[in-house]
Amino acid sequence: MPRPPRRPPELRRRIFRGSEARRLGLLTPSDLRSTGWRRLFRDVYADADIQLTHEVRAWAAGRYAIPPGAAIGGRSAAALHGASLAGLDDPVEVLSVRDFGPVTGLRIRRGPLAPSQVLAVRDGVRITTPLRTCWDLCRWHPAEEAVAHLDVLLARGVLRAPELTAYLAGQRDEPGWRRVSETVALADPAAESPPASRLRVRLVQAGLPPPVTQFVLAHEGRVIARLGLAWPGARVAVEYAGPWHPSREQLERDRTRLNRVLGAGWLVLHVTAARLHDDFPAVVGEIRAALQARA
Structure with missing residues (x-):
């Protein structure tokens, strides 16, 4: 049975320099190569129990690698x-x-x-x-x-x-x-998701008029929906559909909401992550045609 990696208490939940850990006699070069530690940058290591994120790596780089x-x-x-x-x-x-x-692991700009x-x-x-x-x-x-x-x-x-x-x-x-x-000039604090922000910028760069972000649609005196990207003058909306699978209850709510938006005289086009990546010119063409037809 393999021996568990050596993990001194002084280094638990910490990021540290490997050379310093060796100098203090806490770890050997062999210990640093074990599953107990993760190498982040040259001579920079983290306890394997730390949940790594880009923020953690950025902090570690700022503390030890630059x-x-x-x-x-x-x-x-x-x-x-x-x-x-x-x-x-x-x-x-x-x-x-x-x-x-x-x-390695840094993008250095001068x-x-x-x-x-x-x-x-x-x-x-x-x-x-x-x-x-x-x-x-x-x-x-x-x-x-x-x-x-x-x-x-x-x-x-x-x-x-x-x-x-x-x-x-x-x-x-x-x-x-x-x-x-x-x-x-393209930034908008009303945007609610990075994918929708990217979609909005690409549509504007493709020559479409800038949409209204998170447009509140009211019909017959009550709010029925917030639309991710909207051109109110043409009553056209575009919504980004990411690669996720809603629950049955959420699907029911989404369908009800969509029916109400359509009932208010709006056209709603959906853009999936796959089409944004693989079929973007056609997406632009569909939106442009809808705006021209309903202007």
Whole structure:
């Protein structure tokens, strides 16, 4: 029967440097290769009982894997600010004023970083401020991905629209300002899901008029539905259907709600995750045809 891995109490539920654990005599190189520990980055390990997320990996990188002067940025900073959209295995994004690495598991980007653009969180881990995080998200990622993060940050109050507008006004001479401004203009704190945010951005980029997000539909004096994306003038709505399977009770409620929306004279088109990925031009064509027919 295999011997259980050695797990000193001093390291339980902790993230630590392997070299330090060896220096203190807590673990051997063989112990670190056992199932009791997970290697996160070079010389950085975690107790296997810790539930890993991108936020945990980002914090660990900021604590142990990046040099002084660098900061966790982009999607990883957004995750630490509360917009947890990056996947567990996605590279942790780092902004640094000087080159270092490469380091497996990190996506290192070089650029200027003023002290006012950095916050210190738990145990002194440095992350970019919400405003600088927004700037980098818009520069580093496609608009649909950046907006999905911005929608969450705005909805949670981490970013505020007036502050964001003022920040952008002060960055007009910076490279990439136009791209960032155009991306920020697509953000909407009313959005309720990242997939719907991505769909909304792609539809606008495809040339469709901007839809109203989470439109409240009232009919005969009572609210009957909130519609994910809506063009009220044409009474057309689009709803994103993710890869999930509702219960029978939820299916009944959804069908009843849909019947009421149709009864109010609306056309509802559904976009599945598969069609968004594989058949997007046809989706755009269907929505455009519906808007033209019902204008």
